Amino acid sequence: MKIRDARVIITCPGRNFVTLKIETDQGIYGIGDATLNGRELAVASYLTDHVVPNLIGRDAQRIEDIWQFLYRGAYWRRGPVTMSAIAAVDTALWDIKAKAAGMPLYQLLGGRSRDRVLVYGHANGADIEQTVDQVGAYKDMGYRAIRAQSGIPGVKGAYGVGKGDLYYEPADGTLPTETLWSTPAYLNHAPKLFERLRDVYGPDIELLHDVHHRLTPIEAGRLGKALEPYRLFWMEDSTPAENQEAFRLIRQHTVTPLAVGEIFNTIWDCRELIQNQLIDYIRTTVVHAGGITHLRRIADLASLYQVRTGSHGATDLSPVCMGAALHFDSWVPNFGIQEYMRHTPETDEVFPHDYRFEDGYLFAGEKPGHGVDLDEKLAAKYEYEPKQLPIARLADGTLWNW
Numbered sequence: 001m002k003i004r005d006a007r008v009i010i011t012c013p014g015r016n017f018v019t020l021k022i023e024t025d026q027g028i029y030g031i032g033d034a035t036l037n038g039r040e041l042a043v044a045s046y047l048t049d050h051v052v053p054n055l056i057g058r059d060a061q062r063i064e065d066i067w068q069f070l071y072r073g074a075y076w077r078r079g080p081v082t083m084s085a086i087a088a089v090d091t092a093l094w095d096i097k098a099k100a101a102g103m104p105l106y107q108l109l110g111g112r113s114r115d116r117v118l119v120y121g122h123a124n125g126a127d128i129e130q131t132v133d134q135v136g137a138y139k140d141m142g143y144r145a146i147r148a149q150s151g152i153p154g155v156k157g158a159y160g161v162g163k164g165d166l167y168y169e170p171a172d173g174t175l176p177t178e179t180l181w182s183t184p185a186y187l188n189h190a191p192k193l194f195e196r197l198r199d200v201y202g203p204d205i206e207l208l209h210d211v212h213h214r215l216t217p218i219e220a221g222r223l224g225k226a227l228e229p230y231r232l233f234w235m236e237d238s239t240p241a242e243n244q245e246a247f248r249l250i251r252q253h254t255v256t257p258l259a260v261g262e263i264f265n266t267i268w269d270c271r272e273l274i275q276n277q278l279i280d281y282i283r284t285t286v287v288h289a290g291g292i293t294h295l296r297r298i299a300d301l302a303s304l305y306q307v308r309t310g311s312h313g314a315t316d317l318s319p320v321c322m323g324a325a326l327h328f329d330s331w332v333p334n335f336g337i338q339e340y341m342r343h344t345p346e347t348d349e350v351f352p353h354d355y356r357f358e359d360g361y362l363f364a365g366e367k368p369g370h371g372v373d374l375d376e377k378l379a380a381k382y383e384y385e386p387k388q389l390p391i392a393r394l395a396d397g398t399l400w401n402w
């Protein structure tokens with residue numbers, strides 16, 4: 001089965017998505033997500049200018065060899081642009097292989113390890129009471145696990161504060177919006193949010209929190225310790241993880257479970273964290289970490305150290321990524337949780353899919369492939385809109401981690 005054509009399709013049904021469509025000479029096609037929020041066109045060009053010409057005429061069934069060709073063969077390895085492009089090819093090829101076999105993708109991976117996939121949703125509020133209400137709204141929708149973020153008094157645009165609707169989207173300006181950050185104000189505020197949430201909702205609901213890389217290791221240790229009475233499912237991205245060794249310091253100070261990895265691209269970004277058991281959940285995704293082929297390697301390494309998966313699933317990952325992720329989650333033995341930020345109805349219409357949400361779980365569908373398609377005619381109606389993620393500065397003007 002030869003690759004006859006491959007094309008990049010960019011669409012913006014409320015937000016930008018980049019999709020690779022690979023067609024074979026046997027009429028079977030596959031699609032893969034290549035969206036990199038705020039840097040979409042870099043991946044589109046990498047694919048169109050450098051990857052696609054190398055795909056034409058290749059055997060679509062040789063997924064591993066094509067992965068190695070794109071990774072090793074390029075000489076320049078790793079990085080979000082390269083790995084998102086490789087992921088798109090890999091996801092599309094797994095889609096094709098599963099369609100050719102007439103099976104849902106999870107079957108090719110080894111079959112189901114579970115019937116349903118536990119997901120967590122996002123409750124964001126301008127202040128603690130609004131977040132409490134939002135958590136209630138998510139509970140009412142059936143969620144069993146909820147990430148909670150709240151605005152901080154005196155800190156304009158603190159991370160995770162949406163515009164009051166279900167479809168939180170941080171990329172909001174053609175140039176980056178400037179937000180303010182204050183670590184002392186945050187460290188005073190965050191434990192109060194979770195104290196209140198446990199008071200209102202009791203001990204059973206799973207609560208998660210995203211620090212979004214804002215703290216130093218010792219500050220993260222302090223926060224983890226302060227949150228211990230409220231039994232979080234995890235504390236995420238508490239410090240930037242370029243320095244993997246930093247997590248050893250956090251671990252020495254807290255038993256709050258740690259999650260990291262949504263911006264990682266390869267196994268090398270998480271190797272030390274996993275092998276030294278410095279984290280509990282690895283957040284690498286299909287789209288940003290080299291596709292199913294590479295994500296599987298990361299999960300297998302993690303399983304040796306009782307680290308579980310908790311893949312990124314924000315709205316900037318398209319339904320194509322979500323569909324593939326759900327097949328992966330249905331199979332992966334060391335599954336932990338899947339993030340699920342809902343897409344808008346416009347997005348869902350452009351990407352028809354067979355996964356569904358019920359009672360706090362997502363269910364991968366039974367269609368051959370990963371179960372997600374792209375309505376190209378509809379996609380063409382939504383033109384690309386340049387948007388970037390915000391930045392954060394301290395009160396004195398210092399650029400901080402966003």
Ligand SMILES: O=C(O)C(=O)C[C@H](O)[C@H](O)CO
Nearest residue numbers: 037170210262313314316339
């Ligand atoms: O989903 C999360 O945990 C995020 O942190 C979402 C990110 O801000 C978003 O994906 C950036 O593009």
